[in-house]
Amino acid sequence: MLELQGVHKHFGGLHAVNDVSFRVLPGTIKAIIGPNGAGKTTLFNLIAGVLAPTSGAITFKGSEIQGLKPHRIAALGMSRTFQNVKLFHGMSALENVMVGRHIRSRAGFLAGMCNLPWTWTEERSIRHRAMQLMEELDIAAYAGVEATSLAFGQQRAVEMARALAAEPDLLLLDEPAAGLNIYETAEIARLISRIRDKGITVLLVEHDMSLVMDISDEIIVLSFGEKIAEDRPEAIQRHPEVIKIYLGGEEEVDARAGGGTQPC
Numbered sequence: 001m002l003e004l005q006g007v008h009k010h011f012g013g014l015h016a017v018n019d020v021s022f023r024v025l026p027g028t029i030k031a032i033i034g035p036n037g038a039g040k041t042t043l044f045n046l047i048a049g050v051l052a053p054t055s056g057a058i059t060f061k062g063s064e065i066q067g068l069k070p071h072r073i074a075a076l077g078m079s080r081t082f083q084n085v086k087l088f089h090g091m092s093a094l095e096n097v098m099v100g101r102h103i104r105s106r107a108g109f110l111a112g113m114c115n116l117p118w119t120w121t122e123e124r125s126i127r128h129r130a131m132q133l134m135e136e137l138d139i140a141a142y143a144g145v146e147a148t149s150l151a152f153g154q155q156r157a158v159e160m161a162r163a164l165a166a167e168p169d170l171l172l173l174d175e176p177a178a179g180l181n182i183y184e185t186a187e188i189a190r191l192i193s194r195i196r197d198k199g200i201t202v203l204l205v206e207h208d209m210s211l212v213m214d215i216s217d218e219i220i221v222l223s224f225g226e227k228i229a230e231d232r233p234e235a236i237q238r239h240p241e242v243i244k245i246y247l248g249g250e251e252e253v254d255a256r257a258g259g260g261t262q263p264c
Contacts, residue, residue, distance in 0.1 A: 001026045001170055001201045002047070007056035007066075009042055009225075016042045017053070018225040024170070029192065029202040031212045034222035035245060040205040041083065043222070044174055047203075048080050049073040061169065074103055079163035080172035083205075085155045087147040093158045094143040097130040100165030133161045137191065153184035160191065164200075171195060173204035177211050189215050213237070221245070 002024040009017040017039045024030045032040050045051040047058060049070040058066045065073050079100070087096050134140040139157045142150055147158050156176060163171060176192065177185045189211050196202055196215075206212050212219060212233070219236045221229040229239045236242055 001061065002203065003057075003059040004047075005057045005059070007043075007046060007058060008054045009039075009046055009051060010054045015225050017046065020056075020222070020225075020227050022220055022227065022230055024201060024203055025217075026169075026201050027196065027199055028217040029196050029204070029215055031216040031219045032203070032205045032222060033207070033209070033212055033219060037224070038222040039225040040222055041174060042225075044080070044172055044205055048078065048172060071103075074166060074168075077167070077169035078172065079166045079168035079170075081156075081159045081163050081174055081176060083175045083178055085152070085159050087155055087158060087162075089146075089148050091147060092144050093139065093147045093150065093154075094127070094130055094134065096147045096158055097133060097161045097165050098126050100162035101126045101130055103166045130161070130165055133164055134158075137161050152179050153181075153187070156180065156184075156188065157191070164195070168200060170201045170203065173202060173206075175206055176204060177206060177208045185211055 003022075005021050007017055007020045008015065020039075020043060022030075032043065034040055042051065046053050046066070049065065049068050049072070052067050056066070057064055060073070060076060060078060063076070065076065088099065091099075131140060131143060134143055137157045137160065139154055139161065142154055142158075147155065150158065156179075160173075160176070173192065176188050180188060185208060192202060192204070193215050204212075204216075216233055218230065219233055220227055221236065221239070221242050223241075223245050228241045228245070229236060231239065
């Protein structure tokens with residue numbers, strides 16, 4: 001579904017992403033983890049077309065996409081959500097979801113401006129599909145409510161419904177559990193698993209390790225822009241470099257276990 005080969009992104013002397021390569025297989029959930037500043041969101045922006053790589057190749061469904069604009073990549077079958085929820089103010093939850101569907105519509109600007117009869121049929125179809133998605137995500141009751149007035153967890157679900165409205169083959173989720181409580185996080189985990197079960201491939205960046213370990217088929221670990229590990233969740237939990245990054249090294253791990261003195 002997705003392949004990165006030797007991808008670099010430099011901002012002056014800063015190597016935000018340094019020689020990263022990996023594959024995402026169809027129908028799987030792959031997670032990207034790492035400490036703050038590891039390059040996770042930069043990597044997402046490279047894949048989605050927000051940034052162009054300094055070097056390297058990004059292949060989506062067999063075609064290289066590095067350098068393409070985000071809307072071109074979206075039209076190929078890739079959707080994303082954002083770390084900070086981005087909904088349209090002054091629009092209902094339903095209207096926000098409908099926006100995601102318009103990338104699959106045939107009516108252009110002139111047809112809509114002229115209010116041609118066949119555009120009405122297409123608009124009804126878009127509205128119907130948007131409502132179906134909201135029902136699947138259990139947020140249909142909020143269809144007429146202004147999206148930005150909803151609770152944060154509900155806003156997350158609206159954003160996810162909008163991404164799904166574009167009928168993606170690959171869904172990029174940037175910290176979907178950020179700002180959610182334990183119950184909302186559990187619901188998001190169930191939702192992501194249901195999306196995968198529908199045949200949609202998922203690539204996510206997430207800090208909540210319990211969510212990542214529960215739903216991921218494979219995990220990539222980044223540190224200072226470099227990939228240091230890639231494996232199944234149970235292997236990542238035992239990986240010495242991952243333990244060092246998250247727990248501070250063998251000496252500190254021993255100290256926390258009561259087996260030594262924490263280093264200065």
